[in-house]
Amino acid sequence: MIVVVGRLGRWALRQLGAVLGVSVLIVETVYWLTVAPLKGRGFRWRSAVEHFVEYGVRSLPIVGMICFLIGVIIALQASYTLDRWGANRFIADLVAVSALRELAPLMTAILIAGRCGSAITAEIGTMKVNEELDALTVMGVHPVKYLAAPKLLAMATAVPSVTVIAMLIMIVGGWVSSVLVVGVEPEIYLAQTTGAIVEKDLVTGMVKSLFFGLVICLVGVYRGFRVDGGAEGVGRETTASVVVAIFLIIVVDLVFTVLFYYL
């Protein structure tokens, strides 16, 4: 019993430490992203653009492909049920609503977490092991300014941008299988889709994806700075980074769903 309480206490303390660490990181990053540039201390725009290309543009092929296939699949699955009622035209509504509200933001975030969240942790962790972070500090360059701030801006813009495209592609995927396989009239599908899309769904999807981007980047950076003890340390934190990021993405998703649709 005492052992259990002790374990629980230590676990709680560790989590508290993590929360504190992340909070400090958030404050510092926001400072280097907003206050510092105004005070003339600079922001690495070029690095932010390069990272936007890496996180956003380079993620498009895989995100596009997967979202297209998911669109195709949802339409086919939906038809299985809707066909019995002769309601195949409502496939369009189902695809549009689930793409905008849930699936496009979620799939995009999870894929980018896998592709880039791990890369962020590995990059920063390796730099820490090689004393490159210490070298930056000694040169008077704050590692958060040099590494975290440009990445956060890039991620916070890249994830929503890719998400919009993913929404579109998913709807196209649904259109393709509905029209070619199920046999819905193309114009009807289009009309149903435009009828089903409401502004709120689009906005909530975008807001969520913005926060997904922040989560991916902050978890990646935090885990990278935490690396300790050589190459295994980098490996350990990199794996943990992806798992934790995906878990937090789902939690954030749940929170926003409740906030937007149940309050």
Next chain:
Amino acid sequence: MKEDRHAIEVEDLVVAYGDKVVLDRVSFSVRPGEIFVILGGSGSGKTTLLRTLVGLMRPRSGRIAIHGQNLTAMSDEQQMEIRRKIGMCFQGAALLGSLSVADNVALPLREHTRLEESTIDIMTRIKLELVGLGGAGELLPSELSGGMRKRAGIARAMAMDPEIIFYDEPSAGLDPIVAAGIDELIRNLRSTFSLTSVVVTHEMESVRLIADRVCMLHRGRVAGIGTLAELEGSDDPYIRDFLTRRPAESDADETEWARSLTAVD
């Protein structure tokens, strides 16, 4: 004035990792323009001392003054200012792996100055020539040999024309000829720029070549300070054993000390 006489002053410095006191009441001062060598065996706290001097670690107590300004009483912000006047060469060079050698050297200039890109280019090339890496600017750190990497690290430390430069084991792990080349570079930089140089090492060969004065660390304490000749005349048995490269008479003691530092409680 006091600050004219000393580039660095360290007084009663105590540094600890958790409960483990690694540096115990260390005091010394470094004169402007001299090569000050910190000598000591493995685990004697040399790296820890250097990291504390450049502000990477906070001491538990004691005072560090750089050009008379008290580093330990400063905010992070003020420390960042001081850091522009110092350069540090890390043991593993710590070049940013994603940048070319030239970009590594240019990094402090790009971050701290508003110079034109063409000016930065020229300054970078000058620094690389200075350390004998004139043609290697376009290479990535991973494409360099160990000695070249050390030289690139020195070029980067020199980028902002520092007044003080710190070297952590500059010639460790290099073959004797390359190591001697680095020692010569350290001397040349000092005589050209009257650069105050603090060198951490455990290699007697390089101490003989470069040191103006030596500070001998033993178990986190200063065992002796002075010119090499003065230390060689010391009657401290540890200093004499170290300088003449004799196995310590009290080997059991050393293991005991190492264990006390690494003990997990």
